[in-house]
Amino acid sequence: xxxxxxxxxxxxxxxxxxxxxxxxxxxxxxxxxxxxxxxxxxxxxxxxxxxxxxxxxxxxxxxxxxxxxxxxxxxxxxxxxxxxxxxxxxxxxxxxxxxxxxxxxxxxxxxxxxxxxxxxxxxxxxxxxxxxxxxxxxxxxxxxxxxxxxxxxxxxxxxxxxxxxxxxxxxxxxxxxxxxxxxxxxxxxxxxxxxxxxxxxxxxxxxxxxxxxxxxxxxxxxxxxxxxxxxxxxxxxxxxxxxxxxxxxxxxxxxxxxxxxxxxxxxxxxxxxxxxxxx
Amino acid sequence: xxxxxxxxxxxxxxxxxxxxxxxxxxxxxxxxxxxxxxxxxxxxxxxxxxxxxxxxxxxxxxxxxxxxxxxxxxxxxxxxxxxxxxxxxxxxxxxxxxxxxxxxxxxxxxxxxxxxxxxxxxxxxxxxxxxxxxxxxxxxxxxxxxxxxxxxxxxxxxxxxxxxxxxxxxxxxxxxxxxxxxxxxxxxxxxxxxxxxxxxxxxxxxxxxxxxxxxxxxxxxxxxxxxxxxxxxxxxxxxxxxxxxxxxxxxxxxxxxxxxxxxxxxxxxxxxxxxxx
Numbered sequence: 001x002x003x004x005x006x007x008x009x010x011x012x013x014x015x016x017x018x019x020x021x022x023x024x025x026x027x028x029x030x031x032x033x034x035x036x037x038x039x040x041x042x043x044x045x046x047x048x049x050x051x052x053x054x055x056x057x058x059x060x061x062x063x064x065x066x067x068x069x070x071x072x073x074x075x076x077x078x079x080x081x082x083x084x085x086x087x088x089x090x091x092x093x094x095x096x097x098x099x100x101x102x103x104x105x106x107x108x109x110x111x112x113x114x115x116x117x118x119x120x121x122x123x124x125x126x127x128x129x130x131x132x133x134x135x136x137x138x139x140x141x142x143x144x145x146x147x148x149x150x151x152x153x154x155x156x157x158x159x160x161x162x163x164x165x166x167x168x169x170x171x172x173x174x175x176x177x178x179x180x181x182x183x184x185x186x187x188x189x190x191x192x193x194x195x196x197x198x199x200x201x202x203x204x205x206x207x208x209x210x211x212x213x214x215x216x217x218x219x220x221x222x223x224x225x226x227x228x229x230x231x232x233x234x235x236x237x238x239x240x241x242x243x244x245x246x247x248x249x250x251x252x253x254x255x256x257x258x259x260x261x262x263x264x265x266x267x268x269x270x271x272x273x274x275x276x277x278x279x
Numbered sequence: 280x281x282x283x284x285x286x287x288x289x290x291x292x293x294x295x296x297x298x299x300x301x302x303x304x305x306x307x308x309x310x311x312x313x314x315x316x317x318x319x320x321x322x323x324x325x326x327x328x329x330x331x332x333x334x335x336x337x338x339x340x341x342x343x344x345x346x347x348x349x350x351x352x353x354x355x356x357x358x359x360x361x362x363x364x365x366x367x368x369x370x371x372x373x374x375x376x377x378x379x380x381x382x383x384x385x386x387x388x389x390x391x392x393x394x395x396x397x398x399x400x401x402x403x404x405x406x407x408x409x410x411x412x413x414x415x416x417x418x419x420x421x422x423x424x425x426x427x428x429x430x431x432x433x434x435x436x437x438x439x440x441x442x443x444x445x446x447x448x449x450x451x452x453x454x455x456x457x458x459x460x461x462x463x464x465x466x467x468x469x470x471x472x473x474x475x476x477x478x479x480x481x482x483x484x485x486x487x488x489x490x491x492x493x494x495x496x497x498x499x500x501x502x503x504x505x506x507x508x509x510x511x512x513x514x515x516x517x518x519x520x521x522x523x524x525x526x527x528x529x530x531x532x533x534x535x536x537x538x539x540x541x542x543x544x545x546x547x548x549x550x551x552x553x554x555x556x
C-alpha cells in the first residue's frame with residue numbers, strides 16, 4: 001500500500017500573533033495509506049479535528065508539511081486538486097446540507113467541479129444508491145432523521161468521487177441508531193468502493209473495526225496501532241480520559257474475578273463465543 | 280407551539296398540470312407580465328375579467344381554492360387601513376364629497392381608488408400564490424437564476440443571489456425547529472409567554488432571539504466550511520444537474536396569457552372608467 005496522506009512534523013498554532021496563541025498540534029507525524037480505515041481517537045481538545053482539517057487544506061500547517069497524493073496543502077493554487085481527492089463530512093448534519101431537496105444537495109459537489117449534467121445525474125443516483133438513500137431523493141432534508149441526514153452528507157461527498165473521505169465526528173450529535181447507520185456506511189465505502197476512510201471520534205465502539213487507530217492527546221499522537229494493540233493497554237487508555245469498549249471492559253472484569261476469558265476481546269460476539277464456545 | 284406548521288412560505292402543491300410542467304422561467308416572466316397588467320386596470324369590469332382569469336389558473340393548476348385564498352387572510356387588516364386612508368385622503372379638484380366625519384371628507388374618487396387598490400393587491404397576491412404553489416422551490420430558484428443571468432453582464436451576481444435564496448429557504452425549517460426548542464426550554468424554566476402587557480411580552484422575546492441569532496452565525500460558519508470542502512468557489516465554472524427546457528406546456532402558457540392580455544386590453548378600451556381618477 002502506498003501513502004495517500006503524509007503528515008510530517010506538523011505543528012499548528014491557533015491565534016498566531018495574538019497574546020495567547022494555542023498550540024493545537026505539536027510535531028505530529030502520520031502516514032495514511034491508500035485504502036485503509038483509520039480511526040483517530042481523542043477526547044475534546046486533543047487536536048483530532050484540527051489534524052483532520054489539514055487533510056483537505058481547510059487549515060494550513062504553521063510548521064511542517066502535509067502532503068496529499070504528493071501535493072502540499074500549503075500550495076494554495078492546488079487547493080482544489082486536494083479537495084477533489086479528500087472529501088470531508090462534518091459533525092452537524094444540519095449545517096452542511098445546502099439544498100432544499102436531497103438529490104439536489106448530493107449534486108452540489110459535482111456541480112462545483114463543473115461536471116456535465118448527464119454525468120452528475122449518474123453520480124448522484126449512484127451515491128444515493130450506495131448509501132441506501134434512493135427512496136428519499138426527492139425529500140426535504142429537514143424531514144429526515146439525523147442518521148439519514150448524515151448519510152445524505154456522505155453521499156454528497158461520495159458523488160465527487162474522492163479517494164479519501166474524512167469523517168469529522170460524524171456521530172457526535174446522533175442517537176445510537178443514527179450512529180450505527182453512519183458507521184456502517186463508512187465501513188461499506190471502505191470495503192466495497194475502496195475509499196480510504198479517516199474516522200474521527202471519541203466513541204471507542206466505533207473504532208474497534210478499523211484497520212488502525214491513532215490516539216491523540218494534547219496535540220500529540222500518544223498511541224498508534226491495531227485496535228487490539230490499543231485496547232490491550234487498558235490503563236494507558238483510561239489515563240488519557242478515554243473509554244474502553246464495553247465488551248473489553250466486561251472481559252476484564254470477569255478475568256479479575258477469576259473467570260476464564262480469551263484475550264483481546266473487542267466486540268460483543270467475541271465475548272459471547274469465548275464464554276459459551278458451544279453456541 | 281408548533282411553529283413549523285405555521286410556515287406557509289413557499290408551500291408547493293405537487294400536481295401534473297400544464298401550469299406545473301411549464302418552465303419556471305416562463306412562469307416567472309408571465310407572472311411579472313400579469314402583475315404589470317394589474318397596474319393598468321382602472322375599472323371594476325376589467326378587474327372582473329382579470330379575476331376570472333386568475334380563477335381559471337387556480338382551476339387548471341388544481342390548487343385547492345380555499346387553500347389559495349387562506350393566504351390572503353392576513354392581508355385583510357392592512358387592506359382595510361389602506362382603504363380608509365384612500366377614502367379620506369384622495370381629494371383631487373373634481374372629486375365629489377360623499378360624506379364627512381368632522382374634518383374628514385370621504386370622496387367618490389377616494390372610494391373608487393381605495394376599492395380598486397384593495398382588489399389589485401388581492402389579485403397580485405393570488406397570482407403570486409399560484410406561481411409558488413405550482414412551482415417547487417428548486418425550480419423557482421433555478422428559474423430566477425437563469426433569468427438573472429441575462430443581467431450578469433452588468434454586474435448582477437445571478438448565481439450568488441440564487442444560492443443565497445436557496446440557503447435561506449433551506450434554513451427556514453431548521454431555525455423554526457430551533458426556536459421551538461428554545462421556547463420550550465424557556466417555558467420549562469417557568470417563563471410564561473402569554474402573561475404581561477405588551478412591553479413585558481416583548482421583553483420575553485429577547486432571550487429567544489439572542490441564542491437563535493448567535494446559533495445562526497455559528498451555523499453560517501459551519502456551512503461555509505462545508506461548502507468550501509465541497510469545492511464551492513462561487514458561480515464560475517459551475518454546472519447544473521437540472522437543465523431547464525421549454526416544452527409544449529410553455530407554448531400553451533404563453534398563448535393563454537397573450538390571449539388574455541388581448542381580451543383585457545379590449546375590455547379596458549371598451550369600458551372606460553366612469554369618473555376620472
